[in-house]
Amino acid sequence: SPHFKNIRQMLKERLPSEVYELLRKVGEVATEKGINAYVIGGFVRDLIIGRKNLDVDIVVEGDATELARAFAKKIMGKVHIFDKFKTATVTLSDGFKIDFASARTEIYRAPGALPEVDTAPLKKDLFRRDFTINTLAVKLNGREFGKLIDFFNGLKDIKEKKIRVLHALSFVEDPTRILRALRFAVRYRFNIGKHTEKLLKIAVRKNLFRTVEGKRVYLELKHIFEEDNPLRIVNRMEEYGILKAFSPRFIWNRKKRDFFERIRKIVNWHKLTFNKHKANYSILYFAAFLESLPADEVDRLLKDFSVPDDEANLIKNLIYRGRQLAVKLERESFSNSELYEILKREKEEMVLYVAARTTKEDLKHRLLEYLKEWRDLKLVITGNDLKEMGLKPGPLFKKILTELKHRVLDGKVDNEYDALEEEVKKILKKKKLEPV
Ligand code: ATP
Incomplete structure (x- = not known):
């Protein structure tokens, strides 16, 4: 009763x-x-x-x-x-x-x-x-x-503090519960009950994940990557042999764990810094999760998991373009304004991913500074100031303002109005034009 x-x-x-x-x-x-x-x-x-x-x-x-x-x-x-x-x-x-x-x-x-x-x-x-x-x-x-x-x-x-299933066929009935068990165990710091753990191991050994719709597995993985500490959950997945059940070529090593840990730090920083606009944090982990797999295996898993096209594309972008971008930024040294131009069309997630991917502290720092300060830098000067100087609105406006912004980013401006005058003089001289 x-x-x-x-x-x-x-x-x-x-x-x-x-x-x-x-x-x-x-x-x-x-x-x-x-x-x-x-x-x-x-x-x-x-x-x-x-x-x-x-x-x-x-x-x-x-x-x-x-x-x-x-x-x-x-x-x-x-x-x-x-x-x-x-x-x-x-x-x-x-x-x-x-x-x-x-x-x-x-x-x-x-x-x-x-x-x-x-x-x-x-x-x-x-x-x-x-x-x-x-x-x-x-x-x-x-x-x-x-x-x-x-x-x-x-x-x-x-x-x-125990995670226990209700009956012996629970994991057979629904193998996604295996992932849920690990997620709850880590989230609450509970243990998996002895009998439940035995049933879980049997279910993994029988590779019961094959019997589940991929989409449902993906949703549970996403829930995992939305937790506060996905690293500890994936560690448990590895212990139980679940990663190898997804793909025999899965690698979960020190490098991957460090990557996850860096993502966690960046995500926490981002949550604290921007409470308004959120980024898709789980996708960062998901991309890192898949990163070491060969490209055909990444494609297979995205297909098996029925990942929607827009998400699949973002994941692949993070993995492949993210890698290129990280290599490029690590190899050459760019001024602030150059970095700004490279990043300004990138998604928030891409900048966060590259910041987490790199082990170069100073690059990471600049990428985060880009998100926090540079990206939304507002000049004191506006188009109105240019009009007042007698310039006609047009493409030139944008050019002048961009140039000014670059100089501010590169720390070459003490006073925006002085800098503007210089800039305008320079351009007028080049164009051999006179102010109206
Ligand atoms: P969270 O705090 O992560 O939202 P939750 O327990 O509210 O945890 P949901 O995924 O929203 O999680 O599920 C709501 C309820 O539905 C759960 O309490 C659980 O009992 C039940 N449930 C969800 N998924 C399953 C499943 N695969 N098998 C059985 N019951 C499930």
């Missing part, structure tokens, strides 16, 4: 009060409708562990779309129904989202069979999940609000 415990107090203390109130409201509406509603999965896991997670997944014993509609009405949110799966998303006016899904219910019932206990659909739904730590549910209905429902000892496994 499931282990019950009330964690209402924990919800109240650990959640932002708006989120707590929303859960209360879901519970109220559910009770009015006579439907059982639960918040489940990663949200509950992370609440107990104490990690921020506001992905609210509600599972309903009954029609989730009905509850979602009524809830949206109550809070004046928008509801989006996915009829095919009987799921719905409610979006609040501030953009906050809550997902609703219907627990899988039994369709066939033997005539005269005992009525099922009211948690049976929920239990069946939770039994399909990957690990015990993801099977916790919290009931939201009225007086029972906060009741923790734990059919599979998830709470104990969180306390013991």
Whole structure:
């Protein structure tokens, strides 16, 4: 029988009060409708562990779309129904989202069979999940609000820091869970349970990845590369022989590990420096991951993983053009303005990749400086100043401003206005023109 415990107090203390109130409201509406509603999965896991997670997944014993509609009405949110799966998303006016899904219910019932206990659909739904730590549910209905429902000892496994599957065929049913196990183990610093580890090793040995749609493997790899420390996860993949299952030619050595570590530092720097415009960080790791493979093998994997064309092209660009660019920048020495001209049409990811790829500290430093300072350098002088000097707007404007920018980048300008005058004089002399 499931282990019950009330964690209402924990919800109240650990959640932002708006989120707590929303859960209360879901519970109220559910009770009015006579439907059982639960918040489940990663949200509950992370609440107990104490990690921020506001992905609210509600599972309903009954029609989730009905509850979602009524809830949206109550809070004046928008509801989006996915009829095919009987799921719905409610979006609040501030953009906050809550997902609703219907627990899988039994369709066939033997005539005269005992009525099922009211948690049976929920239990069946939770039994399909990957690990015990993801099977916790919290009931939201009225007086029972906060009741923790734990059919599979998830709470104990969180306390013991263990990743455990729910049954022996779990990895056979879905081999992508192998990658998920390693990801969660590293993220939470949990161990993989002994029996679970045995099953995982068997699944790898049987090369069960072949049986999965490549796209799903790719999505899990992307999740890995979105984690804070992908290096430690890939190390574990190597230990279990998973890399060789992807490609026998896979190499995971000191050089690769150092590359990953440098990407991590650059990514952290980038996140701190620019909180506005984000880059596609996972793609940097993915390119580094594939880099040492022969080109035909890179192509095969991108195809097997059904990587969309635009992403595949970016990955290949990072690998091959990134390599050329790194070699070129390491070999010759460029002035700031030359570097600016080389980089200005490159994607953010390319500059980050080259900065991570190089072991030359001083080049890395200049590349990051390019992103932080030079790229968006605004001159004090604008086209208006040129007009005031009596110049007619045209291609010459751009030329003068670019030249000026180069000189500023190269540290050759004390005062932009003086520099402008010099520049204009020079150009006019060359063109043998007189100001209007
Ligand atoms: P994260 O914090 O990385 O978002 P999450 O647990 O919320 O972790 P999701 O990938 O969003 O991860 O999955 C949501 C829920 O769906 C999980 O809690 C898990 O129980 C379940 N789930 C996801 N993928 C699988 C799978 N391959 N097999 C079984 N259950 C899965």
